[in-house]
Amino acid sequence: MSLDKLKLSKPLITAMTDAGYLTPKEIQAKTMSRILGGQDILAVGPEGSGKTTAYILGVLMRLKYTKDDAPKVLILVADKDRAIAVIDQFISLSKNRDLNIVGLYGTGGVEAEVNELVLGIDIVVATPTRARAIYLKLGLNLSKLQTFIVDDAALIVQQGMQLPVCELARSAGKCQHLVFTEVIHEKLTKMTDQFLNFPTVIEVEDFGDSKTETVAQVLYQVPNYKTKINLLRHLLRDDEVFNKVVVFVNSRLTAQKVAISIASPKEMEFSMFRPLHFDENGFDDFEDFKQSEEARVLVVANQGEGPLNLDGIPFIFHFDVPEEKETFLSRIIKNKENPEEVVAITFATDMELVQVKKIEQSIGQKLELMDLPEELLVEKTLRTKGFDKNRVVKVKAEEPAGGGAYHEKKESNSKNYNYGIGQKAKMTMKKKHS
Structure with missing residues (x-):
């Protein structure tokens, strides 16, 4: 199969050819039309099967460049090394385009990362914990997100980062969700069920031609x-x-x-x-x-x-x-x-x-x-506490509970605003450039 079958733009096909891609992998051929069509996807394939390239090509095809201050694509990865590898591949395949991309993986200060975000970013590649931390400080705006991607989801689950992934997905609201993983299992589906909307499940096996003789x-x-x-x-x-x-x-x-x-x-x-x-x-x-x-x-x-x-x-x-x-x-x-x-x-x-x-x-x-033997005693796995989307949130009473020592603030001292770190960063940037 030639690259033309993926229905990519000519500049993107040229970039792929220059990068050494001559034919598409099976997972790319099976997912590309669905990614471009805006469907939610759960794609399963082994290491080296081309999962990362598949979503990078899809993002580059769908992304419309504007000067918005909020990112349009959020990609969650397991660690810093993976984030750097994804960013490098984006740069390799988008040489002819002005792409604004930033990595958030916890090696620098929060303030510096927020300042970079408010300048205008198209794509954010981040670890779930770092993205969630900056989001909670109001430094990561997800209101204009078009695509939410979880890369190597099985490894993210293995590292226990399901909670920040689910919270970020729900905070992003309505957008396309793409999940890529090497394997599917119960803990992974418990995570993805919270935000995938009628996903298409695509699975490929790529064992190659060689087979090792084993016991x-x-x-x-x-x-x-x-x-x-x-x-x-x-x-x-x-x-x-x-x-x-x-x-x-x-x-x-x-x-x-x-x-x-x-x-x-x-x-x-x-x-x-x-x-x-x-x-x-x-x-x-x-x-x-x-x-x-x-x-x-x-x-x-x-x-x-x-x-x-x-x-x-x-x-x-x-x-x-x-x-x-x-x-x-x-x-x-x-x-x-x-x-x-x-x-x-x-x-x-x-x-x-x-x-x-x-x-x-x-x-x-x-x-x-x-199959496990029928007479085998299967022990129950203890459930870990996680985010319950059906939980009841108690609202704090409006009346003060301070007793006799409580007194009303003077009007001159009252604060009726609450700037997040992102808003403060914007104000700071304005002052610097004014």
Whole structure:
């Protein structure tokens, strides 16, 4: 497919060609007409699939340049590095246009950022917490917003920034909403349901042509840590099948907790690799575990450990998905010199699905998703307190509650205005230029 199929302007196609874009990615082809049509979109695609370029092209096509003091586009990103990358890509694709864009990510003073905003900005790229902080100080005007974009939404949810995203979306009022993410899960949809209006969901898979040969892979999606423990106990009951198992976790403290949680009355049946305390069941040498007939399950922390020789271990559990995908890949890529059958079983919560997606991209295939056993006890996830759009707001009584010490202000001292930081900045700028 050629770039002409995206129905972009000639200057924009020229800018794309100069930047090295020769053909559109699948997600760009599927989303562009809907972005230009003003629809709300929830787009799902892996890293490198072209999600950022898709919304940048859409914004550059729809944006009408005026000298308004309020931005027309707000893009929320997870951190400073991502904000800088998005701004650089905007600049790369808009060389022939006078684009006013600013990044808000908390490295400078609030006053300086507000002063920049009041000079007139078309596009704001910001972290949710910084944008919300400046908005609450009346420094970020969302009254003329046309497009509200959440970039890498799964990572924003993982960092716990759903509340500022929802508050900013509701404060923006009626506008187009575009959400881009690598994965969809329950916590993400709880956030987007608060502001997306009948969105079109577009999902693409881009595994490429190469496929890595791995050991057998299965994936269990679980809601929380306690359910992981219940599932591990449930599977390990079958000691005939699971006769030699290594369970990988991310930290030594987690390894200790897991080993205690699945403890067996049989001495050394379940143990920890390099235990934290001398009186805990464990092995300091991995080969000792492999040779021990009594030892069936060994819990190993990724933290501070190098690669282990897993030859002869038929079952590998990833109780936690490793933070570095290379750690995971080193264990599941098939060893051609070792023909033994190995099964790798992964437990993943919603927050770990992004790492799972990166692993799937690396091996060029999806992990086989398994249903949770019917008899498994699924623990409830405690709800975190968030913004309730149906909450009742108590209005402060107009009558003073100060008692006998209260007295009316003199008319000359009474204040009947409340300037926000944005209005003060405008007044200051006027004084400077007058």
